[in-house]
Structures are given as structure tokens and as C-alpha cells.
Amino acid sequence: MEIPPKPPQLLLSSQFSLQNRVCEVTLNSAFLSWKEVGLRQKRTAGNIYGPLKAAGSHYVPVCEIVSVQETEEECPSAGVGKWQKVPQNPSESNSHAFTVSYVERTQKHRWRCSEVTFHCTDGTLCLQWVQAIREQLSLLTIRPKSLLVYINPYGGKHHGKRIYEQKVAPIFSRASIFTDVIVTERANHARDHLKSEAELKKYDGVVCVGGDGMFSEIIHGLISRTQCDSGIDQNRSDETLVPCGLRIGIIPAGSTDCICYATVGSNDPVTSALHIVVGDSQPMDVCSIHHDTTFLRYSVSLLGYGFYGDVLTDSERKRWMGPARYDISGVKTFLSHRYYEGTISFLPADRNVGTPRDKMQCRSGFPKIKKSSAGCLQTDDKQVSKDKEIFSDTDTKGVWQVIRGKFLAINAACMSCACPRSPKGLSPSAHLADGTADLILVRKCSRFDFLCHLLRHTNKDDQFDHPFVEVYRVQQFRFTPRHEETDSELDLREAEGSGRKRIFSQICKEHSACNCGLAQSSWNCDGEILPYAAIQVRVHCQLIKLFARGIEEQSIFDEPSALSAI
Ligand SMILES: CCCCCCCCCCCCC/C=C/[C@@H](O)[C@H](CO)NC(=O)CCCCCCCCCCCCCCC
Numbered sequence: 001m002e003i004p005p006k007p008p009q010l011l012l013s014s015q016f017s018l019q020n021r022v023c024e025v026t027l028n029s030a031f032l033s034w035k036e037v038g039l040r041q042k043r044t045a046g047n048i049y050g051p052l053k054a055a056g057s058h059y060v061p062v063c064e065i066v067s068v069q070e071t072e073e074e075c076p077s078a079g080v081g082k083w084q085k086v087p088q089n090p091s092e093s094n095s096h097a098f099t100v101s102y103v104e105r106t107q108k109h110r111w112r113c114s115e116v117t118f119h120c121t122d123g124t125l126c127l128q129w130v131q132a133i134r135e136q137l138s139l140l141t142i143r144p145k146s147l148l149v150y151i152n153p154y155g156g157k158h159h160g161k162r163i164y165e166q167k168v169a170p171i172f173s174r175a176s177i178f179t180d181v182i183v184t185e186r187a188n189h190a191r192d193h194l195k196s197e198a199e200l201k202k203y204d205g206v207v208c209v210g211g212d213g214m215f216s217e218i219i220h221g222l223i224s225r226t227q228c229d230s231g232i233d234q235n236r237s238d239e240t241l242v243p244c245g246l247r248i249g250i251i252p253a254g255s256t257d258c259i260c261y262a263t264v265g266s267n268d269p270v271t272s273a274l275h276i277v278v279g280d281s282q283p284m285d286v287c288s289i290h291h292d293t294t295f296l297r298y299s300v301s302l303l304g305y306g307f308y309g310d311v312l313t314d315s316e317r318k319r320w321m322g323p324a325r326y327d328i329s330g331v332k333t334f335l336s337h338r339y340y341e342g343t344i345s346f347l348p349a350d351r352n353v354g355t356p357r358d359k360m361q362c363r364s365g366f367p368k369i370k371k372s373s374a375g376c377l378q379t380d381d382k383q384v385s386k387d388k389e390i391f392s393d394t395d396t397k398g399v400w401q402v403i404r405g406k407f408l409a410i411n412a413a414c415m416s417c418a419c420p421r422s423p424k425g426l427s428p429s430a431h432l433a434d435g436t437a438d439l440i441l442v443r444k445c446s447r448f449d450f451l452c453h454l455l456r457h458t459n460k461d462d463q464f465d466h467p468f469v470e471v472y473r474v475q476q477f478r479f480t481p482r483h484e485e486t487d488s489e490l491d492l493r494e495a496e497g498s499g500r501k502r503i504f505s506q507i508c509k510e511h512s513a514c515n516c517g518l519a520q521s522s523w524n525c526d527g528e529i530l531p532y533a534a535i536q537v538r539v540h541c542q543l544i545k546l547f548a549r550g551i552e553e554q555s556i557f558d559e560p561s562a563l564s565a566i
């Protein structure tokens with residue numbers, strides 16, 4: 001039998017003046033609330049974005065209070081018309097106040113730091129309230145007290161430093177969070193510092209101010225450090241990696257900001273800062289990528305060969321353009337319409353984690369998938385080639401599948417990859433922490449068809465609903481470009497019934513322009529180019545944690561049912 005939750009314990013209740021109106025203010029272990037005295041209570045859902053309101057009542061969850069401070073009262077100085085500070089000593093003054101800063105939800109999953117100031121004539125009462133609220137905040141042990149912050153001054157539009165100083169640092173200081181700030185001086189500065197120098201015991205989390213590339217540096221530093229400390233060899237693709245202890249916060253200041261957008265729902269620095277302050281925690285899957293026995297990189301967002309690899313390769317030469325480089329290179333790559341041949345082998349995920357075609361988007365508070373079910377799936381390394389038509393629930397479990405073909409794009413998304421350019425992302429139903437990635441294969445098709453597919457990244461239509469697009473939820477996969485294919489993979493191509501003569505393995509990087517089928521693309525790994533085309537990829541369930549909570553469906557405090565529970 002489920003034990004009903006204890007009702008919140010009433011801690012304080014007093015009358016204060018708020019904007020020249022008398023309010024009844026109440027603090028219990030769950031909420032700070034206030035309502036105007038004399039107003040008849042009518043229960044309504046109130047403002048859909050604001051704190052919970054019921055006809056003049058306001059409820060702020062204690063866990064969303066940023067801070068509380070005694071406020072220096074100001075009052076008009078007689079005759080002069082100037083405002084003067086009132087002395088702090090209660091005997092010298094009859095006006096006292098305290099200010100509560102709290103999270104307020106606005107549109108598009110954005111959070112703001114709002115303030116409410118309560119006034120009264122009793123200084124001791126004010127002090128009592130400040131202490132009581134602070135005591136409640138001190139019970140929230142999930143909140144970080146000390147953070148290590150890395151700022152990339154050259155990410156996105158080069159605004160990282162300014163964004164941190166003007167929008168984020170004041171919020172951290174209001175929440176009494178201690179910070180050590182490092183402005184990076186070169187690429188990989190943050191990664192190398194985290195890997196070997198940083199005194200991680202001093203901190204409750206690491207914050208990166210920058211884009212996906214900067215986040216990638218942070219996870220590489222933290223994951224490598226954790227494996228090194230635990231004696232794990234990252235070059236072994238079959239190793240079970242040790243999860244990182246420290247949470248990571250992302251202050252978006254990059255060009256795509258996909259990881260921030262897909263885990264918070266917006267790319268707004270203030271929202272991210274507030275998620276850090278309240279101590280949110282969102283586990284996240286990470287892919288490890290190997291070339292034979294060499295570890296290459298980790299990926300959390302997009303691992304893309306073909307189209308997205310070519311966009312990135314071209315855009316790197318245009319870094320000076322800032323975020324616009326991706327659009328220019330995108331159009332150029334689209335027009336070149338290159339396809340690439342190769343073999344994809346993959347190990348399908350358990351069916352209990354859903355499919356990429358279901359409409360179950362990853363949202364905050366969704367039933368969490370237990371790590372054991374997704375992280376420790378049994379694998380059967382038998383290579384069996386099958387066509388997608390004969391896949392079924394029973395015969396694909398634990399069995400490697402092999403697909404050969406000509407592809408415009410091969411994309412693996414460990415999460416939705418939602419970003420301002422593509423608000424639903426590359427795989428709208430991919431989950432942040434289920435131990436799987438969605439493998440999207442876009443076969444050779446006409447330019448027009450490919451454009452239709454790309455357009456669906458920007459609207460509500462199903463981007464997988466094309467005959468030339470296949471999508472699989474996988475735990476592991478490997479890719480072999482055509483010139484490195486083994487005899488059995490080439491046999492498979494012959495078995496496809498093309499009837500053409502077998503073409504022997506041949507390295508043909510120069511053929512990128514002639515579209516003869518021997519061309520080789522590069523992998524775009526979270527915005528970095530991988531040095532090999534032949535790779536093995538494995539998803540590690542919940543290897544890292546973010547200061548985030550996933551995208552909120554809508555404010556839970558907007559629900560009328562939530563009101564009756566109070
Ligand atoms: C017709 C409009 C179609 C628009 C389609 C937009 C789809 C955008 C999907 C973006 C998915 C991003 C996934 C995240 C990747 C990050 O780890 C990585 C590092 O930050 N960013 C990129 O690689 C940056 C990748 C940025 C790719 C931009 C591609 C733009 C394509 C434009 C094609 C236009 C065709 C027009 C024909 C006239």
C-alpha cells in the first residue's frame with residue numbers, strides 16, 4: 001500500500017504589506033505563499049506562465065526560491081523630495097522589509113528571476129522570516145555551493161564573457177554560489193585542465209559557457225578523468241565506463257546550442273543559470289566512438305556522416321562568419337548532393353525503450369528508464385544480414401543487423417538534437433537517458449526529396465515518413481565506408497541483386513566531387529570532425545549528469561489540480 005505524502009508543515013504565517021496592500025504571507029515546508037487580505041478566494045488556474053495564482057494568491061515552491069535578503073528600506077526624506085536609506089536599527093525606524101528572489105516561468109520554457117518584497121514595522125519579525133526561509137533553503141542539499149566555470153570567449157558570436165558577467169554571475173552571487181572562473185585561452189584548454197589539473201573535490205559542478213563544442217570539451221575532460229581515476233582503459237570499446245560524479249551546467253553562448261536546447265527547452269542563459277541554482281539533475285547518455293582499438297571521441301548529440309559531416313567540414317573554413325557559416329555551408333552541401341556507399345551494422349535496442357517513430361517525446365518527469373535495463377543489455381555478436389521488411393520484435397532482439405547502401409546522410413542521435421534551427425530535432429522521440437541512440441539512414445534520393453526531408457526538420461511533419469528514410473533505435477552500431485568493406489560486406493552487396501561486377505577496395509578520398517560512389521565523407525561528432533570514416537559506436541547509459549530537468553511539458557503549477565492539492 002502506498003503511504004500518502006505528509007502534508008507540508010506550517011512554519012510561519014504573518015501579515016506584511018506588499019505594494020501598499022496588506023497580505024497574509026505563509027511559509028510551509030513546501031511553499032511560500034501570499035494573498036491579499038480581504039480578497040475572496042476563488043480557485044482559478046491563474047496566469048499560465050507565472051507562479052501558481054488563485055485569485056490574488058501566489059505560491060512559490062520552496063525549491064524554486066533563489067534567495068532571501070533583508071532589504072534596506074527607503075522612504076522619502078521630509079521636504080527635500082529625495083529618497084534616503086532608513087537606519088538598520090529597529091529602534092530608529094518603523095519600516096523593515098525582506099526580498100525573496102524566485103523562479104518565474106515565462107514563454108517557451110524560459111525562466112526568469114523575479115522578486116517580491118514584503119514590508120512591516122517589526123524588524124525582529126522580518127529577521128525571523130529571513131532566517132526561516134534560509135533554513136528551508138539549507139535543507140535543499142541538491143543545490144550546488146561551489147562551481148568551476150569555463151568560458152569560451154570565441155564561441156558563437158563571441159559574447160560568452162559578457163553573457164556570463166552580465167546575466168549569470170549576478171544570479172550565482174545572489175544564490176551565494178562560490179565560483180572559480182577560467183576564461184579559456186585556446187581550444188582544449190578546458191578539457192586538458194579538467195583531465196589532469198582541476199581540483200575537482202572543491203566543486204559541486206562544472207559550468208561551461210559556450211556552445212556544443214565547448215560542452216564536448218568539458219565532457220571529454222570529465223569522462224577521461226573519471227575513467228583514469230578508476231583504472232578504466234578508454235581504448236577498449238567493450239569497457240563499462242564509470243559515470244561522472246560532477247554535474248555539468250551549460251550557459252548557451254554557441255552557434256547551435258543543441259545540448260542546452262534539448263535538455264532545458266530554450267537557449268537562454270538566465271534560464272540555464274536558474275536550473276543550476278535550483279540544483280536540477282538530468283542524466284544523459286553518451287556514445288563512445290572507436291576506430292578498431294583506438295578511442296576517438298564521445299558524442300552526446302549528433303554523429304553525422306554524409307550531409308552533416310560535409311556541412312561541418314565546409315563550415316570550419318568559415319568560422320569567422322559565426323553561426324551563419326552553417327547556413328551557407330548547408331546550402332552549398334545541399335546543392336552538391338553527394339552520396340556515400342558503405343555498410344552499417346547495428347544492434348537494435350530492447351523494444352521496451354520505444355521506437356523512434358512513436359510520439360513519446362522525452363519530457364521532464366517522464367518515467368525514468370532504469371539504468372540496468374538499458375545500460376546492461378545482453379548482446380549477441382552474431383552478424384546476421386536482414387532486410388528491414390523482415391524485422392520483427394522477436395527476431396531482432398540481441399541480433400546484429402546489417403544494411404548496405406548508398407546514403408546521403410547517416411545520422412545517429414543520442415537525444416532529439418532539438419535546437420533553434422530544428423525545434424523538434426533530428427529525432428523528436430529520442431530520449432536523453434535511455435541507453436539508446438536513433439540511427440537515421442537517408443538513402444540516395446532526388447534533391448527535391450531530400451529537401452522535403454530537410455524541411456520536415458523545421459515543421460511538425462514526420463521526417464521519417466519517406467520511402468528513402470529508415471530509422472532504428474540502437475545500442476551499438478558500426479560503419480564501414482565502401483573502400484574498406486570486407487569480403488562478407490561486399491558479398492552482401494552482390495546478394496542485393498545489383499548484378500554489377502564486384503569493385504575491389506580502393507581508397508578514393510579524391511572522389512568527393514565526382515560522385516562515383518567511392519567518395520568518402522567525414523563524421524561530424526558534436527561539431528568536431530573525426531579522423532576516420534570506419535567507426536564503432538556504443539551508447540553508455542546515463543554516463544553524465546546535467547544541471548537540467550528535461551523539457552517541461554507545461555508548468556505543473558499551471559494545472560488547476562495542483563491548486564486543490566495545496
Ligand atoms: C530548407 C531548410 C532546411 C533546414 C534544415 C535544418 C536542419 C538543422 C538540423 C540541425 C541539427 C543540429 C544537430 C546538432 C549538431 C551539433 O552537434 C553541431 C555542433 O554544434 N552542430 C552542427 O553540426 C551544425 C549543423 C547545422 C546544419 C545546418 C544545415 C542547414 C541546411 C540548409 C539546407 C538548405 C537547403 C536550401 C536549398 C535551396
Ligand SMILES: Nc1ncnc2c1ncn2[C@@H]1O[C@H](COP(=O)(O)OP(=O)(O)OP(=O)(O)O)[C@@H](O)[C@H]1O
Binds near residue numbers: 184253
Ligand atoms: N580560447 C579559445 N580559443 C579558440 N578556440 C577555443 C577557445 N576555447 C574553446 N575553443 C574551441 O572553440 C570551439 C567552438 O566553441 P563553441 O562550441 O563554444 O562555439 P560554436 O562552435 O560557435 O558553437 P556550437 O558548437 O554550438 O556550434 C570548441 O570546439 C572549443 O574547443
Ligand SMILES: [Ca+2]
Binds near residue numbers: 415431433435
Ligand atoms: Ca538516448
